[in-house]
Amino acid sequence: MGARSFALSAASVFTTPARPQDFLRLVNPLSSARQLRGVVTSVTPECAGSVTIAFRPGHGWQAHEAGQYARIGVEIDGVRQWRSYSLSAPAGQDPAITVTSVGRVSRHLVEHTKVGDIVFLAPPQGDFLLPTGPRPLLMLTAGSGITPVMSMIRTLLPRRADADVVLIHSSRTPEDTLFRSELAMLDADHDxxxxxHRHTGTDGRIDFTTPTDLEQLCPDWRSRKTYVCGPAELLDDATLMWRQHHVEDALSVERFETALLTDASGTGGRVVFEKSDKEADADGSSTTLLEIGEEAGVLMPHGCRMGICRSCLVPLRAGQVKDLRTGEIRSDEGDLIQTCISAPAGPVHLDV
Structure with missing residues (x-):
């Protein structure tokens, strides 16, 4: 038994029926045996509608690797909401997230977070990682897709004098560009x-139907390990081009959103969350079961919110649901449903 475990065990004699951790939490808000937490240490504006939020994690945080993301929880109107955010700080340092005010949780973080606030954390995860050995790199990013790549750049450049990195970043205007001043300094300081920079408002988007645009920006792109992060259209276009030129194995892609059908909608209906004893009426839109549950105040399990990690699986008790990516209808009682990419196709009962 470790020293910390022994001390907690001994202290429990005096705190029963409560646990020692419950008393520790009165003194240190980061102390919790049930839920990892962090305290906000700085909130730094980046550009209009975007901030970087740094926090000091409590005991149990696993140091992140460059390019990983973590789930962040925040209380909004008495309901804990979770979202996944890429970590923009260098590997091994206290974590930070760079958030743009799009969506309910991100807007709340940008507009209301202040130093000293407590956030809820889940361990870092993800395999959008730097190569293990030296290799020329190409980073293709757009908008907030630069966030995990910024963690990679901040990690790699101080550690390797021989780093060879080309970053091609698209934003609508110079004023919309995240980390612009820091990138200029890094460019000047590292050979x-x-x-x-590609400003789509004046330059237009990169054309991936032919290699012409890319060869003008990075002539040796085929020989570089490439990381792509940004809107789904960028990821799809780059994946197709790399495949057509037989260099798909050199491409790593990080997705922030799910590719849905053109008619990505269900038929709506009443959703009953049996264990939580809550109900909600859903219209026939593309609102997912995960979102419906969260709006109803149900503590819904989830992770990536993109149908990848399968952390959101919930048993179907009755009714039908539609997979918003494929259009498949699921109706077998006991089926595990990915609530982040499924919508009700009529009345639904879920075991959550």
Missing amino acids: GFHVV
Whole structure:
């Protein structure tokens, strides 16, 4: 038994029926045996509608690797909401997230977070990671897709004098560009780091139907390990181009959103969350069961919110649901439903 475990065990003699951790939490809000937490240490504006929120995690946090993300929980109107955010701080340092005010939780974080606030945390995860050995790299990013790549750049450049990195970043205007000043300084200070800004408001988007645009920006792109992060259209276009030129194995893609059908909607209906004893009426839109549950105040399990990690699986007790990616209808009682990419196709009962 470790020293900390022994001390807690001994202290329990005096705190029963409560646990020692319950008393510790009165003194240290980061102390919790049930839920990892962090305290906000800084809130730094980046550009209009975007901030970087740094926090000091409590005991149990696993140091992140460059490019990973973590689930962040925040209380909004008495309901704990969770979202996944890429970590923008260098590997091994206290974590930070860079958030743009799009969506309910992100808007809350941008507009209301202040130093000293407590956030809820889940361990870092994800395999959008730097290669283990030296290799020329190309980073293709757009908008907030630069966030995990910024963690990679901040990690790699101080550690490797021989780093060879080309970053091509797209934003609508110079004023919309995250980390612009820091990127300019890094470009000036490191011979092996080259930044290319593409302002779509004046330059247009990169054309991936032919390699012409890319070859002008990075002539040796085929020989580089490439990381792509940004809107789904960028990811799809880059994946197709790399596949057509037989270099798909050199491509790593990080998705922030799920590719849905053109008619990504259910038929709606009443959703009953049996264990939580809550109900909600859903219209025939593309609102997912996960979102419906959260709006109803149900503590819904989830992770990536994109149908990848399968952390959101919930047993179907009755009714039908529609997979918003494929259009498949699921109706077998006991089926495990991915609530983050499923919508009700009529009345639904879920075991949550």
